[in-house]
Amino acid sequence: xxxxxxxxxxxxxxxxxxxxxxxxxxxxxxxxxxxxxxxxxxxxxxxxxxxxxxxxxxxxxxxxxxxxxxxxxxxxxxxxxxxxxxxxxxxxxxxxxxxxxxxxxxxxxxxxxxxxxxxxxxxxxxxxxxxxxxxxxxxxxxxxxxxxxxxxxxxxxxxxxxxxxxxxxxxxxxxxxxxxxxxxxxxxxxxxxxxxxxxxxxxxxxxxxxxxxxxxxxxxxxxxxxxxxxxxxxxxxxxxxxxxxxxxxxxxxxxxxxxxxxxxxxxxxxxxxxxxxxxxxxxxxxxxxxxxxxxxxxxxxxxxxxxxxxxxxxxxxxxxxxxxxxxxxxxxxxxxxxxxxxxxxxxxxxxxxxxxxxxxxxxxxxxxxxxxxxxxxxxxxxxxxxxxxxxxxxxxxxxxxxxxxxxxx
Amino acid sequence: xxxxxxxxxxxxxxxxxxxxxxxxxxxxxxxxxxxxxxxxxxxxxxxxxxxxxxxxxxxxxxxxxxxxxxxxxxxxxxxxxxxxxxxxxxxxxxxxxxxxxxxxxxxxxxxxx
Numbered sequence: 001x002x003x004x005x006x007x008x009x010x011x012x013x014x015x016x017x018x019x020x021x022x023x024x025x026x027x028x029x030x031x032x033x034x035x036x037x038x039x040x041x042x043x044x045x046x047x048x049x050x051x052x053x054x055x056x057x058x059x060x061x062x063x064x065x066x067x068x069x070x071x072x073x074x075x076x077x078x079x080x081x082x083x084x085x086x087x088x089x090x091x092x093x094x095x096x097x098x099x100x101x102x103x104x105x106x107x108x109x110x111x112x113x114x115x116x117x118x119x120x121x122x123x124x125x126x127x128x129x130x131x132x133x134x135x136x137x138x139x140x141x142x143x144x145x146x147x148x149x150x151x152x153x154x155x156x157x158x159x160x161x162x163x164x165x166x167x168x169x170x171x172x173x174x175x176x177x178x179x180x181x182x183x184x185x186x187x188x189x190x191x192x193x194x195x196x197x198x199x200x201x202x203x204x205x206x207x208x209x210x211x212x213x214x215x216x217x218x219x220x221x222x223x224x225x226x227x228x229x230x231x232x233x234x235x236x237x238x239x240x241x242x243x244x245x246x247x248x249x250x251x252x253x254x255x256x257x258x259x260x261x262x263x264x265x266x267x268x269x270x271x272x273x274x275x276x277x278x279x280x281x282x283x284x285x286x287x288x289x290x291x292x293x294x295x296x297x298x299x300x301x302x303x304x305x306x307x308x309x310x311x312x313x314x315x316x317x318x319x320x321x322x323x324x325x326x327x328x329x330x331x332x333x334x335x336x337x338x339x340x341x342x343x344x345x346x347x348x349x350x351x352x353x354x355x356x357x358x359x360x361x362x363x364x365x366x367x368x369x370x371x372x373x374x375x376x377x378x379x380x381x382x383x384x385x386x387x388x389x390x391x392x393x394x395x396x397x398x399x400x401x402x403x404x405x406x407x408x409x
Numbered sequence: 410x411x412x413x414x415x416x417x418x419x420x421x422x423x424x425x426x427x428x429x430x431x432x433x434x435x436x437x438x439x440x441x442x443x444x445x446x447x448x449x450x451x452x453x454x455x456x457x458x459x460x461x462x463x464x465x466x467x468x469x470x471x472x473x474x475x476x477x478x479x480x481x482x483x484x485x486x487x488x489x490x491x492x493x494x495x496x497x498x499x500x501x502x503x504x505x506x507x508x509x510x511x512x513x514x515x516x517x518x519x520x521x522x
Contacts, residue, residue: 029429030455030483033436126427 001049002121003096008053008074008087010067011103012153014121020056024049050088054081067158097122098213101206102159105173106151113148115177115184120145123202132190167215174210175224175280178203182228186235194388195239204228222271223280229264230287233257245388249296261291279315282307301331318349318356326359334366354383358393361400370404412450412517413496415486415503419479420510435504443488448499453486479509487517 001024005017024045038044057066057074066074073083087096104117119125131141160166185199207225210216237251246252268284286307293299308324321344329337341360350356361376374397381393443449458481462473474481490496493516500512 025429029433032433033440034452034455034484036437037433 001046003100004087005049005053006100007096007158008067008070008084010065011155011158013066014149014153016056020049020052023052046088050084054084094209094212097209099158101174102170103152105170105177106155108151109148111176113144114173115180116141116145117148118177118181122206164215171216175221178207179224186231190386193386194245195235197235200232200235204232219271219274220276220278220280222267223278223284226264226267226271227280227284227287229260229267230284230291233260233264233291243388245392248290253294256291264288264291279311282311282314301327305331318344318346322350322356322359329363334363337363352383354380354389354393358396361396365400365403370400370407374400410489410491411519413488413490413493414515414517415488415500416482416513416515417484417505418482418511418513420483420505421508432504439502439504443499448488448490449486450489451487453484455484456482458483
C-alpha cells in the first residue's frame with residue numbers, strides 16, 4: 001500500500017503515505033473489533049486506504065504538490081477518482097513495489113540504511129523489528145530510518161523502473177539488500193532467535209518480484225534466487241521440533257524441502273548464462289552441492305573449496321574465509337582445517353563471532369584434543385547471541401566433557 | 410438483571426499491523442466471551458472520532474467534539490449484568506485497558522414502579 005500511495009502522493013510525501021496506511025489499519029481495528037473481520041481483509045484495507053487517499057488529494061491539492069507525473073490527472077475531479085482507482089488496481093501494484101524497492105536502494109545511503117528502508121517500508125517492519133534485525137538500538141535505528149527517508153524525500157521522483165541504464169546501475173544494490181535480508185533471517189544475530197522465517201520469506205518474495213521484471217530477470221538475480229531456495233530448503237531441518245539449532249553437519253537431510261531444492265536447481269540452471277560470474281553464482285553453487293549431497297561425508301568438499309577460493313577473489317570476507325577453512329577441514333582432515341583457520345588474515349574481525357571458536361573447537365574435538373576443544377567451545381558460548389546458539393554451544397561443551405571422560409576410562 | 414452501557418474512551422493509536430491484529434483478536438475474544446455468558450444486549454458500534462456538536466437554544470452547530478484523545482468515545486456496547494459491581498468486573502476484561510484506554514460503565518436508568 002505504501003508503494004502505491006507513494007506513487008500517487010510522490011516520494012516527497014512518503015510520510016503522508018505512511019500516515020494514510022496507518023489510518024487505514026487503525027480504522028480496520030476499530031471497525032473489525034465490533035463487526036468481525038471481513039472476508040477479504042486486504043481488499044478492505046486497500047479500499048479504505050484508497051478512499052483516504054482520495055480525501056487527502058481533494059483536500060490538499062492546492063496546498064501541496066503531489067506526484068509530478070500525475071499532476072494533471074489529480075487536479076480535475078473527472079479524472080481524480082478513476083486515476084486513483086487505476087493505480088490501486090492489482091497489476092500496477094507489483095510495479096510499484098519494485099519501484100519502491102529500487103528507490104530504497106538509493107546510492108547515497110549506506111547499505112544497512114538501504115536494507116533498513118526495505119524492511120520498514122516494503123515489508124512493514126516496525127522500527128523495533130528493524131532494530132532487532134540489525135541488533136541495533138531503537139534510537140539508532142529510528143535515526144537511521146529518518147535520515148534515509150529524508151534522502152528519499154529529497155529525490156523528487158520515484159525511481160523509474162522503465163529506464164534500463166538506471167535499473168542496471170542500481171540492481172546490484174537491490175540484490176545486495178535482498179541478500180542481506182535473507183541472511184539476517186537465516187543466521188541472524190537477533191537476541192531472541194537465530195532463525196527468523198519471515199525475513200527469509202520476505203526476501204524470497206521480493207526477489208521473485210525482481211525476477212518478474214524484464215530488467216531484473218538477469219542471471220545474477222537467478223543465482224540469488226537459487227541461493228535463497230537452497231538455503232530455505234534446509235530450514236525445516238535447521239530448527240528442530242524443540243526449537244533447537246541444528247547445523248549443516250547434524251541436520252536430518254530427509255527433512256530438507258525437495259521442492260525448494262528442485263526450484264533452486266532450475267534457477268541455478270537459468271543463471272548459467274551470460275558472461276558474468278557473481279558472488280551469488282558462487283554461493284548458489286556451494287549451496288547446491290550441499291543440497292544434493294545425501295550426507296556430510298558424501299559431500300563434494302573439494303569442489304566446495306574451489307568455489308570458496310573463487311569467492312575469496314570476488315567478495316572476500318572473514319566469514320567466507322572461515323567457511324572455506326571449514327570446507328578444507330572436511331576435505332583434507334581436521335589438522336588442515338585448523339591450519340586453514342589459523343591462516344585467516346586479520347582474525348580480529350572474527351573474535352566476536354561465536355562460530356569462529358566453534359569451528360576451531362570442532363576440529364580439535366575431531367583430533368582428540370578435548371581440553372582445547374572445550375575451551376574453544378566455552379569461548380564461543382560466551383559470545384552466543386541468543387538462546388538457540390547458547391543451547392547449541394552448551395551441547396558442544398558437554399560433548400567435549402563426555403569425550404574426555406570416556407578417554408579417561 | 411439490569412442494563413449498563415460501556416463507553417470506550419481513549420486507547421492507543423499508531424501501531425504495527427501485527428499489534429493491531431493481536432488487539433483485534435483480543436477484542437473479538439472478549440466480545441465472544443461476554444456474549445456466550447449472556448451479557449451482550451447489543452454489541453454496539455464503533456464511532457468516528459469527530460462529527461458535529463449541536464448546542465443551545467440557538468442550535469449552534471460546530472465541528473467536534475475536539476476533546477483530548479484519551480477522552481474521546483470510540484464506541485459503545487449495551488451490557489446485561491446482575492448489578493453495577495458485576496458490570497464493572499466484566500469491563501475489566503476489555504482490551505482497551507491494555508493500551509491506556511478506559512471503559513466508562515453507566516447504568517441504564519430503570520423505570521421502577
